[in-house]
Amino acid sequence: MTEQRKTPLLDELEKGPWPSFVKEIKKEAGHNPMANDVLGILERSYEEHISHWKHGGIVGVMSYGGGVIGRYCDLPEEFPNVKEFHTYRVNQPSGWFYNTKALRFLCDVWEKHGSGLTNMHGSTGDIVFLGGSTESLEPCFAELSCEKEDMPAFDLGGSGSNMRTPSCCVGPARCEWSCYDTLDACYNITQSFQDELHRPFFPYKYKFKFAGCPNDCVASIARADCSVIGTWQDDIQVDNAKVAEYDTNGTDVQTEVCGLCPTKCMAWDGKTLDIDNSNCVRCMHCINLMPKALKPGKDRGATILIGSKAPIIGGALLSSVFVPFLEMDPESDYEDLKELTEAIWDLWGEHGKNRERVGEFIQRVGLSNFLEEIGLDPVPEMVMHPRTNPYIFFDDEIFED
Amino acid sequence: MTEQRKTPLLDELEKGPWPSFVKEIKKEAGHNPMANDVLGILERSYEEHISHWKHGGIVGVMSYGGGVIGRYCDLPEEFPNVKEFHTYRVNQPSGWFYNTKALRFLCDVWEKHGSGLTNMHGSTGDIVFLGGSTESLEPCFAELSCEKEDMPAFDLGGSGSNMRTPSCCVGPARCEWSCYDTLDACYNITQSFQDELHRPFFPYKYKFKFAGCPNDCVASIARADCSVIGTWQDDIQVDNAKVAEYDTNGTDVQTEVCGLCPTKCMAWDGKTLDIDNSNCVRCMHCINLMPKALKPGKDRGATILIGSKAPIIGGALLSSVFVPFLEMDPESDYEDLKELTEAIWDLWGEHGKNRERVGEFIQRVGLSNFLEEIGLDPVPEMVMHPRTNPYIFFDDEIFED
């Protein structure tokens, strides 16, 4: 074992109360040469204010087109153990639930084949194994994925121009507001589209995120090509006695609850919370403030929104309403969602440009045209307001009556 | 005199309670052949659902490049008296104030030289003389513009790629809210830029509109390249006794006044109207509802906004904030406004594309670049919010301290 790298700059980051990633690296650096070299090369970056990693090129496990991000350092002589330093994206379980047995298994595998360093989790949701050699890829993958008694097998997640690893909020497992089974939906979609997850043949990446209610605890509306956000159609469930309790125990119901309702559709007279549900936009605010007293309605499902992404190329997008309300009954096997998804993939797959996300594609071809091809009728919920410019592509149908 | 044209379709438009433009045309058609033929050709349009007018070509009065819109009909044989049917744009007086003497003079001139039909007024604000022959242009203009005793002379307004006829709201002449002298400013600017009004040498049209307060009774923010909208810097003047009167006489001050304030910066306790003036956005709503009780502050001036226009080509624009507050003292001869205007004209004149309005130009070159060239500092009032995309053109100055 070589000596631990000297890292005066990084050592500054062991100070302070917040957990230190430098300490984490050092926890492995004493016995893992890769961890030791990553410490060294990172110190160099701190000295020089620049990254020492190079583009990856194509590395991966056999028959998969994604799941591994290739990485090489530009100082292989000095840091030979991180000459190759690829990351694995290991598909996390729905809701990031684990038992210690499975976690220990993951640790053991990664101790054997890699740096012993992880990200729990990557931004997309995967378990990230941070830094392994090209050689280790196959054996590590085999050990993760093989069938074994009494121990779950793991598979890789997505990278490249394919479906990316779906993720979901904690949902019905622990949250009283979940309007559909996010964990089941996430699992079902992931399993149904294994080919699309592992073998890139889309114009660009396609991400799913499942949130159980409009609080959107997985930030799906900001970073998923398909954002599935739970909601309800009927009336908010109200327990007026409990509202009164909140009112006496420090929540000013009129000001804090009713006063911040976006549509001002509620009023509190000290006894009854009067909600004009036809004007409630399902924002969750009142429910958030009084979880004991209010609950989403019983007729539940999800709003499907499409197209969010980071800025490159045309500017960042939030997802936009595609289906205002879709039932999400697990019994249905999410057939509607799958059909819509396949229709989108077909269309975008055929007409999308290289590296054009579906949100950009829709803007380029126009939402109306997109809907027509998918076979959905336009509804006013899809837009904040109708068009303001008079540049209308009229069809002959306007002359019929 | 030929017989009055038969117009069975147009006759339908003599019916009904609203004043009829057909009746108006007929008022002249009995004795004016041009009016008679315009009636006939219009009836033809009503039969065929199509315009019978053709592009104008360049007609006008000597030494002017604008002020007349050339017009020819495409059925000169059938309607020889409207073979040429040009309109004059006669520059209206500020605020559209007249005395009967001046109006009768205009009527007399137009009876002599044209169709006897007018628009009072054109959308830009001019007195529109509707329909005269090419031959009549010079004599008509001479009669309008010549110096005469005891009778004002009139001049033509703008058309083509020049400054267009400025217009203004009734302002201090009759309105208690006018924050600067709209009539004077409009007159002053019109007189100062006579050359720019009459001789097109801009990339496209440039319109001024002057509104005395944010009610914007000349719709300046929607249809002026330069919208000058009165406002104030200090506190709203409040007479609480009068507020109380409104409150007892049918205005629910809390709900109707305070409740509709855009920033909710006011509260009424039955005695005092408490305004947080630092959060008042000068929307006028409260003042509009209680003119006896409230008035704009005393430190008055105008917000200068730039760039509104109709949809062609890039889509309609509203004007955007250029100078949040400018003093508009008549004593100053509006020097600041003129300097800014000339700076804009220089820049846009040099770099604007053919038929590119200044609002489109600013969007093309970027507001920051535009400001830099004009020599104005950027202020946060100019934008609804700072940029959301990270595509920043950094200069070297960021490295200085």
Next chain:
Amino acid sequence: MPEFERQTDIGPPHYEQFLPEVIKKNYGKWDYHEIIKPGVMVHVAESGDKLYTVRCASPRLLAITSIRKFCDIADTYCDGHLRWTSRNNVEFLLTDEKNIDPLIKEIEDYGFPVGGLGAKLSNIVHTQGWVHCHSAASDASGVVKCVMDELMPYFTGEKDLPAKMRVAYACCLNMCGAVHCSDIAILGVHTRVPVIEHQDLPKMCELPNLIASCPTGAIRPATVEGVQSIEIIEEQCMYCGNCFTVCPAVKINNSETDGLSIWVGGKVSNSRVAPKFSKLAVPYLPNNPPRWPETVAAVKNIVETYAANARKHERIGEWIDRIGWPKFFELIGQDFTKYHIDDFTHAGETYTRTAQLRH
């Protein structure tokens, strides 16, 4: 020497000579105003002086005969003073309260109703139409007349409105009426690709200007019928007619297919909410002179629905923002179609990018 010696660059006459004495005296010193009855208001000066205004409608297209009649009336009751408003109404300016009723009688007898003040429908700002313009997809004055015949009670004050209502009309996409920020806008639309007269084109038009005129880049140079002309990529043309504006040989007018569209919810004032553009409500109605019944019915329906449902002081756009567009379309009974969804440059900015929805 000619009879009249032309002068140039003299500008408009100075307004001051046209102001009534009471205005000159109280210029900039008005204290408050009050609407005293439909179409009549009084402005009271700090000095205590009063100025009465009687506002009457006008078709904007005025014969000199009518203008002379207005002069007669103004001479009788107003010491010879009157003005026009920014929406083409006539305002008679009086100091003697007793003259109000006789003036109203006389002007109404002459056919010009009094009204349009306060929370009412005012005159329809409009454009040339078939009376004078080459681009017009429909007539302007005719449609305006038919709509106002039907809506007049909202002008005279017989019927109430929650707030001011500004209707505007433009006969083509040039939108000379600046209709794009109106409570209700009626807009003439062409709906077919222009027909090119290739033989005339090279003589009449400059190709670079013509090509640059197209907002969607649908025009490209082409040699047709042996001349240097253009071709229009049909799928890219949305019939705006701007090519026709710059080149008479590209014919946009079509007697069969031109029509009207209706837009709602715009405003200009900064009162309460910021100015807004009007949005598409009814994509297409046929051109049906002389009375355009479909258009009249559609506008009336919107006005009545608004009048019945909005809260006091709410302009139509504020009302729709409160209830939401889905509800608006439901209330007016209009299908939401693909035409309602923007597909121009900033289209994506209009998509609903939140899960905040009514269900």
Next chain:
Amino acid sequence: MPEFERQTDIGPPHYEQFLPEVIKKNYGKWDYHEIIKPGVMVHVAESGDKLYTVRCASPRLLAITSIRKFCDIADTYCDGHLRWTSRNNVEFLLTDEKNIDPLIKEIEDYGFPVGGLGAKLSNIVHTQGWVHCHSAASDASGVVKCVMDELMPYFTGEKDLPAKMRVAYACCLNMCGAVHCSDIAILGVHTRVPVIEHQDLPKMCELPNLIASCPTGAIRPATVEGVQSIEIIEEQCMYCGNCFTVCPAVKINNSETDGLSIWVGGKVSNSRVAPKFSKLAVPYLPNNPPRWPETVAAVKNIVETYAANARKHERIGEWIDRIGWPKFFELIGQDFTKYHIDDFTHAGETYTRTAQLRH
């Protein structure tokens, strides 16, 4: 036969096997929750069953040593059950209330503070930085560590906030942290035109892809140093680095001039107001490892200003919308510069198109 037989396309393990008994029993039947102290909440099921959650921070970059330690703790107190959150915190799931305090002691002794629940600052979502990525304009973990060292009291609950606060960090404009909708976003920025290695370029990159990668169209093909390469129009380059993403021969990283920018006012939830993008607050701060004092101070200043001024339940973007951007810049003492004004595709949509202004 190999020791381990690889399987493909099996997907992730089913989550159900990882759920504690209390969850299996009450799945989808939770009644309400309550925060019982900083970092600890209880969910009560319709059945009356209770599930306690203790949330602790994590640097996200975790050694297996630490994960094993978490396992030990979970075995001791949680029947072996734990989860991670969408912001990389660790959540221990307990049914026995008595275990809460011992668990907290043990995990805090191990160096992982408990907190982040409710109206608090949670963990900073972040990206790879110099630890693993080629594009990084700065390090990720290091900046996050320094900022959180300073802001920790807002995580643990020692200091109060008006509402939830989500800070995010991304090391380049690819924004893998999806920082674009965060209360506060720290973003690594390149600020110089990339340097092209012309000799390598044709071997490494496909020209059409490279040209298409530039958002502003600054790249055009050119023959340089005798090879088919590209040139970058300097005035059109805003240093986004997307050309580098698709082509390693276009070097964007610069040790002198790379730096950090700060963005504010975004959010993701639909609660009260719709989701919002973050907006530029501080255009550029120098890259100053190991402790980035300028960046830490700037973020802290914004958090403190917000904490001192916003109303209860107001996220930072809601607060700024209420007081206005001019006031925000004044309060944080930041100059408003030309960099703050948008100049990309939809820039015009951000201009103030109303006279509604504070003076």
